[in-house]
Amino acid sequence: MHDLTIRQTTGQPMIRQGLGGRSTTNGHIATVFGCTGFLGRYVVTKLAQLGTQVVVANRDPDEARPLKVTGDLGQIIPLEFDLRNKEQIYECVRHSDIVINLIGRDYETKNFTFEDVHVEGTRAIAEAAMEAGVSRFVQVSALNASEDSPSKFLQTKAKGEKVLSEIYPEATIVRPSIMWGHEDRFLNRIGAADGWQFWVNESQTKILPVSAVDVAKAIEVIFGAESTLGKTYELYGDRAYTYEQVYELAREISLKPLPTFNIPTPIAKLVAKGMDMLPYNQMISPDLIQRMTMDDKPTPGALTFKDLYIDPTSLEADAIHFMRRFRSNAVFDLPYEKGEGQVKKGVYHIID
Template identity: 50%
Template sequence: MFASAATKQTKQTFLGLAQKRFNHDLIISSKTGRPIIKRGGGGRSSSSGHVVTVFGCTGFLGRYLVNRIAREGAHVIVPYRDEDDMRHLKVMGDLGKIIPMEIHLRNKDSLEAAIRHSDTVYNLLGRDYETRNFSFEDVHVEAAGILAELATKHEVDRFIQVSALNANVDSPSRFLSTKAKGEEVVRSAFPNATIVRPSAMYGQEDRFLARLAMSRGLSIRINEGTTKVRPVNVADVGAGMRIMLDDPKTVGQIYELVGDQEYTYAQLLQFIKETTNQDLGEINVPKPVANMIAKALNFLPWQTVGADEIERMMIDDKLTPGAKTFEDLGIEPTSLELTGIQYLRRFRSNLYTDDPLPKGVVGKKKVYHTQYL
């Protein structure tokens, strides 16, 4: 997608100081012919030459991706609906590098304004549950298609679409089926789009480990806890998506980004119990009962588990043959067993917050937690 155009070293003079310029400082887009020029020695006060729009930047993955891109000097457009949700992003880049723009998914002009000056668009938009204002189809399919069409209209170089592991149009989960349909409409409008399918992500303020740990030692299991998952550190996903910004080999590819090890939910719950030193027993909830409880909880005015999330907890994580992984990006995934204490410590009682973990076995890997505290 990008091709090097400069063939020799040159010098530029600014305020009497000579700055060396090299061939890798100038990149010409083979798609549009537009130059992307790097300036400075690197870091947030330099310029990577990129103008990037990150839809979904106020979400969990969004903050990690914006931080990765902005600290290398890119201009990052951060579309938002609520100003309070994007304030923490403004300090991730140098002055003037983070550009907030108010949008609404049903206002096409606002979406177009956020795209028209960018060379790369990331679409991280997604919902774990439906609301009265936005359904899965509205966000995962319709909005994704509009963004891809606008990116094509304005000759954007790269479009990177975040989907989900296990995305399948025939999935019993509407979340996963609409994610797969979203991939199709994006590829239809922008054939060279890069598709990223992460597994369940964990990290600070996640909705995976934290949700499991909030039971405070009472393991509530769905499907007897036998469903297999491969949780991935959100920082690793952000790092992988940063590489896609410049690497031409990632154009048009599908990446499935998963953790280094497979677990059952029962193993994860046991790991959480050992880490938090809480164990109130366990209870298996049949799927029909779990669905009824989830539907009843959805009438509450705050976010709860949805019925579709119960459906997803019945589906094993499986890699698609031929899909690329972290290995193709040169990244070694972080081990949950070595870093989980960082995210679970807050669920411990104050009586033993700083106590080390005992040696133990989680999944198939033997872990000596104490050296990582």
């Protein structure tokens, strides 16, 4: 009987077999949308290590292929789908007892707008999951998501949450801040720019960066805890930094000058608008410039890592693992003595 778990929402039994780990099964089948993205790879790995059979819904088999090795033979099931094809979405979720939606994008394209991805995409996946009788739904949104936000990205993230709550009142929503990790678009951009990086708002925008590993760990805990049903978790780091302070930390670790150029916000938006109209995909858009001027503001009283019994990793303690590769070979092996630089000056502490 200790190998038997009953889903409270559906009464469906989950029968574990084996001694635990990726070579056994915990009785769960999870479908992960957005699995080939930055956070998605961490989430799939966490679930597979638990012995979960994971359906990796993808648009490109070549991008999903590396996920096969995160689980044992038959553990990772790749399925192609189109976000506008409800039949394909249903095929991806019909055998699962939990769906995790990580789909999102930082910029619009000629094929998919923010509304298409964050609102209508969420609606299509939630409706298919409800039709298939899926018992759990986890939605990854964004910190600062609000329908009143000046950013269309954050507006549509909030609208997606609202649509989901109407279809799945017991869905769990996760709002992470900007994330760092291998292949991120945060520390890697800073280290690789090397003189071509620009910032707005005099680099004084305050952010609460968080480790992608910690966010994946939080989703892993939510996956197995039905006490998280219907709740929203805001996941952010233990300290707030300005972009200027993050750059100072990057300079200390990479041992490179990494100069930055501050551009007036109206000019940056005008340039971004022109680049956004180019025929090929551009990741710089007026909406991105708007978000670069907005401080991270957690909701007072919101559930956080603390409520999942997780201590978030410090950026200063972890950044060396991702920034060292940007050093020259002459100084590659030098240690990083935390606290010797100027990043400690003016660090903002989060008060619960």
